[in-house]
Amino acid sequence: MTVDPSTLIEQQKEYYCARAGEYDEWFLRQGRYYQGDEHRARWNAEAGQVYRALAACDPAGRVLELACGTGWWTEQLVPHTGSITAVDASAEVLELNRKRVGDPNVRYVQADIFEWRPDAEYDVVFFGFWLSHVPPERFGEFWALVRSALRPGGRAFFVDSRRTPLSTARDHVLPEEDDVVSVRKLNDGRQFHIVKVFYDPADLQSRLDAMGWRAAVSETAEFFLYGHATRGD
Numbered sequence: 001m002t003v004d005p006s007t008l009i010e011q012q013k014e015y016y017c018a019r020a021g022e023y024d025e026w027f028l029r030q031g032r033y034y035q036g037d038e039h040r041a042r043w044n045a046e047a048g049q050v051y052r053a054l055a056a057c058d059p060a061g062r063v064l065e066l067a068c069g070t071g072w073w074t075e076q077l078v079p080h081t082g083s084i085t086a087v088d089a090s091a092e093v094l095e096l097n098r099k100r101v102g103d104p105n106v107r108y109v110q111a112d113i114f115e116w117r118p119d120a121e122y123d124v125v126f127f128g129f130w131l132s133h134v135p136p137e138r139f140g141e142f143w144a145l146v147r148s149a150l151r152p153g154g155r156a157f158f159v160d161s162r163r164t165p166l167s168t169a170r171d172h173v174l175p176e177e178d179d180v181v182s183v184r185k186l187n188d189g190r191q192f193h194i195v196k197v198f199y200d201p202a203d204l205q206s207r208l209d210a211m212g213w214r215a216a217v218s219e220t221a222e223f224f225l226y227g228h229a230t231r232g233d
């Protein structure tokens, strides 16, 4: 699909602002994302697997959450951490996160990740369903940002989507294997172009290792890819 790449970052931000009030339907498998109760049970079980992997990593200390969204992962992080800095471009989404999580140890920052620079040194950087939205040509730049946010020996943990048509809405079409642009619709029919890159776990792990991280990337049976990477020095 040919779309002017310079507009994609802006379209993604607009899409998530406009989608804020209906975003949770995706994670809860409701509305256009409903694929049956049995499917939802599998989804929830696999999300639970990733929650446990995150807890096992013990994301303690000062945590930076990039693209925090409406708070599904912020609320998982809160019991482990001393403090969280939660960054997202959307004011609408940040407000929903604040309402869900309601914790005074979470500091919210409205910023574009591609422009924002860390204002502290963190023990852990977390990002959920964000890496897939980083344009491929900005992959190295994004990981350099993560590195610059971490103290020596600090860790990144991430979760993202596997390539399956059952993950997205029933009226979305998966792009071709090598196409990184997807068309996304809202409940009212408005359409946006966004970046969506699906990673192979072994390939992602070796790319991170080659950039000096010590990474381990896994996937659940059907829906999620997740991993952690320790900053090498």
Ligand SMILES: C[S@@+](CC[C@H](N)C(=O)[O-])C[C@H]1O[C@@H](n2cnc3c(N)ncnc32)[C@H](O)[C@@H]1O
Residues within 6 Å of the ligand: 009, 012, 013, 016, 017, 066, 067, 068, 069, 070, 071, 072, 073, 087, 088, 089, 090, 093, 111, 112, 113, 114, 127, 128, 129, 130
């Ligand atoms: C797929 S959602 C993930 C939200 C959350 N991490 C989760 O797993 O539920 C992507 C998030 O990235 C945010 N976002 C999109 N473009 C951004 C940008 N350039 N800078 C910061 N946040 C951005 C959106 O507002 C949205 O909340």
